[in-house]
């Protein structure tokens with residue numbers, strides 16, 4: 334029926350300069366060590382969640398996938414205790430969702446007030462500047478939260494368009510109380526943005542009751558999911574501001590005016606969704622809903638209290654006052670004369686347990702122990718304390 338030509342018999346018709354094998358590593362199939370991840374994150378993913386990823390991808394506009402998107406949105410609203418229509422995961426880690434809140438919440442020239450009492454406050458400052466904000470800061474010692482009075486004074490002094498606070502500062506282990514802050518902001522026509530990366534799924538959050546306008550989180554901590562998709566939400570107040578913008582959102586990938594056409598009723602293609610990670614997030618959120626927020630928050634609190642008691646019995650002390658301590662992440666003071674890094678290294682190599690070291694101002698001074706999601710159980714605390722005792726003798 335047809336004749337084979339010489340062009341068809343050659344494998345490539347483009348000029349071939351000669352393939353170099355310099356980077357052609359010959360690897361054995363992937364092997365990953367089994368670790369107990371008790372650091373600031375990622376935390377171990379729930380086995381059910383990992384299994385959910387092990388399916389074939391389907392199309393990002395497949396009706397089955399669209400149903401899954403609705404389920405994820407609805408369960409995220411439950412996890413955050415919000416009715417926000419604009420609630421969905423964005424592709425990327427927590428920093429991508431952080432960037433999404435700032436990109437969509439800020440117009441160039443806006444005054445943005447950031448509460449800086451740890452490493453992630455500084456990241457908010459850096460990102461907000463990149464979106465053209467005039468950034469002002471209110472600072473507190475690393476390990477202390479802001480009082481309502483301090484925040485009110487700063488709001489009156491700086492008159493910001495947006496106040497950004499970190500609910501759970503992973504670098505210090507401190508919880509920022511949020512009751513009443515939204516009221517203060519809205520009396521002054523200011524939006525409230527909150528980082529819930531280390532709080533979602535592990536401690537009480539009431540986004541609507543606290544009148545939070547923009548929030549973000551991650552998948553790899555309290556939700557017990559691998560990293561890569563990150564929850565993002567906007568209140569109707571924040572959406573109203575978005576709709577009145579004079580300038581386009583300066584980040585195309587995270588522009589909520591475009592993303593909402595995919596996540597909303599229009600279902601217009603925006604980007605290829607991270608399908609398998611969305612399966613995982615859906616399962617992680619399903620497990621959270623099955624357990625119930627109250628039970629889950631209690632579990633995290635009780636597990637953390639067991640850790641605190643065990644540390645105290647060993648003569649170790651926590652960096653943060655108990656009232657403001659995170660149940661998800663504990664900062665432990667490194668005793669005088671002990672090499673913080675060496676202890677963490679020994680835990681990892683001899684006991685397969687990862688804990689974190691101090692960041693920024695607390696580098697070398699604390700260890701950071703995370704008990705989040707699937708790791709927030711008393712047996713994990715026992716395993717860690719036993720190993721720590723052996724390492725610290």
Ligand code: PLP
Pocket residue numbers: 373374426427428429431453499501502503504528530531551560
């Ligand atoms: N905000 C806080 C409080 C965090 O703890 C982290 C990461 O641990 C981030 C933001 C950034 O998230 P990611 O590392 O997932 O990009």
